[in-house]
Amino acid sequence: MATPLFHADLTVHTQSHDYPIVITENAIAENSSMASQVAPYITGRQVLIVTNETVAPLYLKALQEELEAQFTVQVCVLPDGEQYKNQSSINQIYDVLMAVHFNRDVTLIALGGGVIGDMTGFAAASFMRGVNFIQIPTTLLSQVDSSVGGKTGINHPQGKNMIGAFWQPQMVLADMSTLKTLPARELSAGLAEVIKYALIMDAEFLTWLEHNLPAMMALDLAVLGEAVKRCCQYKADVVAQDERESGVRALLNFGHTFGHVIETHEGYGSWLHGEAVAAGMVQAAELSQKIGWLTSDEVACVKRILSLANLPITPPPIEVQTALDLMGHDKKVKHGQIRLILLKSLGEAVLTNDFDPHLLTDVLATHAP
Amino acid sequence: MATPLFHADLTVHTQSHDYPIVITENAIAENSSMASQVAPYITGRQVLIVTNETVAPLYLKALQEELEAQFTVQVCVLPDGEQYKNQSSINQIYDVLMAVHFNRDVTLIALGGGVIGDMTGFAAASFMRGVNFIQIPTTLLSQVDSSVGGKTGINHPQGKNMIGAFWQPQMVLADMSTLKTLPARELSAGLAEVIKYALIMDAEFLTWLEHNLPAMMALDLAVLGEAVKRCCQYKADVVAQDERESGVRALLNFGHTFGHVIETHEGYGSWLHGEAVAAGMVQAAELSQKIGWLTSDEVACVKRILSLANLPITPPPIEVQTALDLMGHDKKVKHGQIRLILLKSLGEAVLTNDFDPHLLTDVLATHAP
Incomplete structure (x- = not known):
């Protein structure tokens, strides 16, 4: 087993319980210690690993075999993609849990990106009115954002994340090594959320990112680990203040209202969430400029940094109405x-x-067909 | 408007918030004060009333028209019956909420029995990760049990109430007058849960019931109101101690494990929940006797009181395995x-x-085909 090159522990404080985020390297590998890291947070004997067809061939076998030494382990492999983040996938999880007679003792493990994490979390929140779950995010986007803070859910045909629950995991294990198998396009999508944290709460971090984005794009895991740690700390601080998003937590949705329009309009799965958020952040910055809060140089800076991460800075054409x-x-x-x-x-x-409202219409009109 | 003949206010203390149970008479009627009783607990401007095809013709119009003076009111009328307590009905509620662009401000109102209350509560728990709801239970069973305490959910094809959430209402309004339109069979089913409280926690109440059941069967609303008040107080005390059923709250499920077997085996809807619980309580009493805790006279007393309420005391034939x-x-x-x-x-x-375990098998074998 390789010695971890990067390791950080954070704690998230929530109303229901506190839980750790472990950010590390090489926990997921042949003969890895991943099972030993999550095992202390499994309270019963039953484990259901939920993953998808893309992640399963990479990391499932090692995790499953290690856990089987201690637990009764079942697996649910879902199709990969935002378009499957729906009730039908949740029903597949319920069906496995019922077929194997698992009960309130079960711990669900989400092994995958944000879609798997959100769905596994909602299944955990609603199976038998709530069972434990653990997040093992394998994409940059889920490591810096969706795996932390307990937002779980699925899409409704008319709107993203409309159905769900606030339900906190027992722990989050983020292994930077998994980013080595992440497609470049998805790495960029994750960087959109990293850049988001800088834009909404830390101008110094924005400078740090402008300097370090090339290393992150080149998969320098220590630099990526440092960025993930900073983002998770921001997220943990915000969640501790406002778990159910009645105030400051809403700021984490910067770029998301515009982004959700793109995702819903184009059909879930054609634009990655992070890509839609990137273009959405540009629109939010443009509106901020029209109001007089940002200068044109600052909007140009937003676009430049997003472009450094190979992210789109223009939404697809959508009618204003x-x-x-x-x-x-x-x-x-x-x-x-x-x-x-x-x-x-x-x-x-x-x-x-x-x-x-006319300023909003102006921004939308700029990008209309 | 008639002067209420019976009125009692209780408070339920839970982790998320405290809320009132108002037990009254004649709140639901032409020119009634129902809307004025629930309106203070509606925080936004949007209201969705969820009811079923049986209850809608009786009470929907008055409630809807009164609320429309103050709120934007939409209605979702579901088919009536335990067999519709499923994901498809929940999706119908979501679809209405999305079609009319309701948001986190919405308050859902459950107007109906336990099935409507459980489903509306779960839809409220999961729409946009949780919105407010109010319970207006119109059956005795839901007035004494399911409307209080925040258990919400639906059935899975393989098991009752397997999917759901703990989600507390903003208030519960129980009007005894609604029992006048309740079929006799459903009144009896509700009495099963009333008798349950006596059997598990108050021998004196059992004596009171043996004396008062005839008046309750004859729809003496003051006596019914007194029984509902006592049951709701028991329930509120238990929920305050153990909201998420890690201890004492489980006792409220007396007769339910046997009863759920009957309901699942016979198909949801053929036995009423209260009927299955009645037969299940007899089986639990029989097992208690085999262990040596109850005398045969006491088991006979259980059967006698259930029979007084026209309830079944024998389950349908089911194989032991x-x-x-x-x-x-x-x-x-x-x-x-x-x-x-x-x-x-x-x-x-x-x-x-x-x-x-052989004693359990013996009890089940008594009732096998």
């Missing part, structure tokens, strides 16, 4: 008014509906 | 062992796996 209608489904809509997360400056975000 | 297999899915199974709620004496229940 279509975009507005899709925004109307957003969870942040309050009393019928669209609220958006915008930038007061680079490194400072605000959730607001205090803007001239 | 089939019953054991169905019990294996029960949420109370721990480390593969069947745990049951049994009676130490009339008025005192215990959750235990400390019994000779």
Whole structure:
């Protein structure tokens, strides 16, 4: 077993319980110590590993075999992709749990990216009114964002993440080594969320990123580990303050209202979530500029950094009214008014509906067909 | 508006929030005060009333029209019956919520019996990761049991209430007048749960019931109101101690493990839940007698009181192995062992796996084909 090159432990404080995020290297490998890292957080004897057809051939066998020494292990392999983040996949998880007579003692393990993590978490939240689960995120996006904080759920045909629960995992194990098998396009999608943290809360981190993005793109795992650690710490701080998103947590959705429009309009799976968020952050920055909060140089900086990470900075053509209608489904809509997360400056975000609606229309019109 | 003949207010204390149970008479009627009673617990402007085809013609119009003076009101009318307590019905609720662009501000109102309450609660727990809901139970069973305490959910084809969440309502409004339109068979089914409270925690209440059951069967609303108040107080006390059923709350499932076998085996909807619980309580009492905790006179007393309420005291014929297999899915199974709620004496229940399995087999064999 290789000695870990990067290792960091963080703790997330939530109302239901505290739990660790372990960020490491080489925990997932032949003869790895992954099972030994998650085993202390499995309270019963029953384990269901939920993964997908892409991740299973890479990491499932080693994890499963190691855990079988201590636990009764079952596996549910789902198809890969955002378009399968639906009730049908959740039903497949329930069906396995029922077929093997698992009960409230079971621990579900999500082995995969954000889609697997969100679905496994929601299945855990709703099976027998709630059982334990553990996150093993294998994509950069899920490591820095979706695996931490307990947001779980699935898409509704009319809107992303409309069905779900707040349900916290027992632990999160993020192994940087898994990024070696991640397609470049998905690495970039994850970097969108990393850049998001810098844009909304830390201008210094933005400078750090501009310097270090090339190393991250070249899979320097220590640099990636450092970035993941910083993002997870931001996320943990925000979740501890506002677990159920009644305040500051909403800021983490920067770029997401615009991004969800892109994802819903183009059909789940054609744009990666991180790609849609990248283009969405540009639109949010453009609106911030129209309001007078950002300079054109600062908007150019946002675009430059996203481009460094090979991310799109222009949304696909969408009619203004279509975009507005899709925004109307957003969870942040309050009393019928669209609220958006915008930038007061680079490194400072605000959730607001205090803007001239025509400015929003202008931004959307720029990108209409 | 008639002056209420019976009125009681209780409070349920839970981790998320405290909420009232209002037990009253004549709140639901032409020009009623129902809307005025629930309106203070509706925080946003959006209301979705979920009801079924049986209850809608009786109480929907008055409630809807009154609420429309203050709120944007939408309605979802589901088919009536335990066989519709499934994902498809939940999806119908989601679809209405999405079609009318409702958001996190929405309050769902469950107008109906336990099935409507459980489904509406689960839809509220999972729509946008959790929105508010209010229970207006219109059956005796839901008034004394399922509307209080936050257990929500649906059935899985292989097991009852397997999918769900703990999600507390904002208030519960129980109007005794609704019992006037309840079929006699369903009134009896509700009395099964009333008798359950007496059997597990209050021998004096059992005596009270033996005296008052005839008046309850004759729809004396004041006597029914007194019984509902006592049951809701028991339930509120138990929920305050053990919201997530890690201990004492499990005792409320007396008769339910045997009862769920009947319901699952016969197909949801053919036996009413309360009827299955009644026959299940007899089986639990019979096992308690075999262990040596109850006398044959006490088992006869259980049967006599259930018969007074026109309830079945014998389960349908089910093979022993089939019953054991169905019990294996029960949420109370721990480390593969069947745990049951049994009676130490009339008025005192215990959750235990400390019994000779052959005694359980003997009881099941008594009722096998």
